[in-house]
Amino acid sequence: MQYATRILKPSEYRIAADLLRLGKCVAFPTETVYGLGANALDAKAVSQIFAVKGRPSDNPLIVHCHNQQQVRELTMPWSKEVQTLMDVFWPGPLTLVLPKRPIVPQNVTGNLDTVAIRIPDHPIALNIIRAAHLPIAAPSANQSGKPSPTRAEHVWQDMAGKIPAIVDGGPTGWGLESTVLDCTSLPFKLLRPGGITPAQLQRYADICSTTDEPSESDEPPRSPGMKYKHYSPEAQVILITGNKVPDVIAGLIHKHSHLGERVAVMAFSESMELYTGALVLEMGSRNNLQAVAARIYHLLRKTDTLGCTLVLIEGLPESDTDLGMAIMNRLRKASDSVIVT
Ligand code: TXA
Ligand code: MG
Numbered sequence: 001m002q003y004a005t006r007i008l009k010p011s012e013y014r015i016a017a018d019l020l021r022l023g024k025c026v027a028f029p030t031e032t033v034y035g036l037g038a039n040a041l042d043a044k045a046v047s048q049i050f051a052v053k054g055r056p057s058d059n060p061l062i063v064h065c066h067n068q069q070q071v072r073e074l075t076m077p078w079s080k081e082v083q084t085l086m087d088v089f090w091p092g093p094l095t096l097v098l099p100k101r102p103i104v105p106q107n108v109t110g111n112l113d114t115v116a117i118r119i120p121d122h123p124i125a126l127n128i129i130r131a132a133h134l135p136i137a138a139p140s141a142n143q144s145g146k147p148s149p150t151r152a153e154h155v156w157q158d159m160a161g162k163i164p165a166i167v168d169g170g171p172t173g174w175g176l177e178s179t180v181l182d183c184t185s186l187p188f189k190l191l192r193p194g195g196i197t198p199a200q201l202q203r204y205a206d207i208c209s210t211t212d213e214p215s216e217s218d219e220p221p222r223s224p225g226m227k228y229k230h231y232s233p234e235a236q237v238i239l240i241t242g243n244k245v246p247d248v249i250a251g252l253i254h255k256h257s258h259l260g261e262r263v264a265v266m267a268f269s270e271s272m273e274l275y276t277g278a279l280v281l282e283m284g285s286r287n288n289l290q291a292v293a294a295r296i297y298h299l300l301r302k303t304d305t306l307g308c309t310l311v312l313i314e315g316l317p318e319s320d321t322d323l324g325m326a327i328m329n330r331l332r333k334a335s336d337s338v339i340v341t
Pocket of ligand 2: 139140148
């Protein structure tokens with residue numbers, strides 16, 4: 001179906017809510033990235049999300065609620081540990097995977113008997129969910145495989161003509177998708193790193209990290225979204241980590257620009273000036289990972305608008321205690337190859 005896609009102002013959230021009640025898809029901001037929402041109780045509405053995004057049907061969606069009462073209608077009763085996590089981190093960028101009730105359509109959950117749920121910490125998202133009187137299923141509002149949208153114009157790039165409306169709430173705060181935690185067995189399992197770090201979660205519950213990398217085995221992944229390539233611009237992307245990063249990047253710039261490639265480097269503020277002969281895109285300071293997280297999807301998309309054919313990205317040392325783990329997880333998935341020096 002073709003639409004003349006409208007850009008709605010935050011104050012027009014009721015129009016968005018009405019469209020959702022009519023079974024349409026609408027994009028709206030959350031504190032992490034823009035979501036592509038539909039009525040989570042309407043299998044037909046949900047099927048449009050998959051069609052519009054080109055998303056594989058076995059990759060389940062996150063359901064967004066505005067309060068815990070609404071969550072209770074979708075999931076089986078939860079434990080004291082889960083209650084604590086909800087009280088501490090909601091509203092916020094933490095998604096909990098819980099056993100679902102039959103009311104949640106099977107296409108929301110990719111036929112799993114669990115459902116992923118969160119209460120977003122964004123006034124526009126909450127206004128829309130409350131006004132619609134509905135739980136809203138919403139994956140990131142990008143074309144499947146592309147970087148997640150952190151601005152309304154990113155959604156426009158991918159969704160113009162395909163959905164009736166985009167609510168423009170300006171740039172999102174976090175810039176990375178929520179942390180996903182499987183709470184269906186003990187210890188709880190980190191399925192996707194995000195804004196809420198394992199160190200923060202550990203203070204309230206027993207957590208183990210599974211690797212959120214594509215597995216080689218035939219075993220079904222615990223979080224089906226893990227196995228797909230993600231966040232990729234048109235250019236070839238190489239992530240470089242280790243202790244000789246600037247030397248390796250300088251060598252690659254030299255080699256590939258001589259081959260006629262249009263090379264971009266995504267660099268930290270501290271090392272930007274080391275690179276010449278390429279477009280240098282500033283990710284932000286190594287000392288402010290929050291700001292880096294908020295910029296990486298925007299920069300990956302920018303390499304497309306700049307017509308780059310090769311993108312070289314400076315990696316971070318990883319640690320469990322800060323956002324570095326989530327940033328590196330996304331950068332690895334965006335990359336065609338990783339060079340460890
Ligand atoms: O911040 C976010 O989480 C954004 C905003 C819009 O809320 N949404 C988002 O959705 O990132 P999406 O669809 O791009 O990612 C959902 C992730 C996928 O990795 C999916 O496999 C996992 O959550 N997931 C969903 N339901 C699941 C379930 N029942 N069991 C395990 N993993 C699940
Ligand atoms: Mg996504």
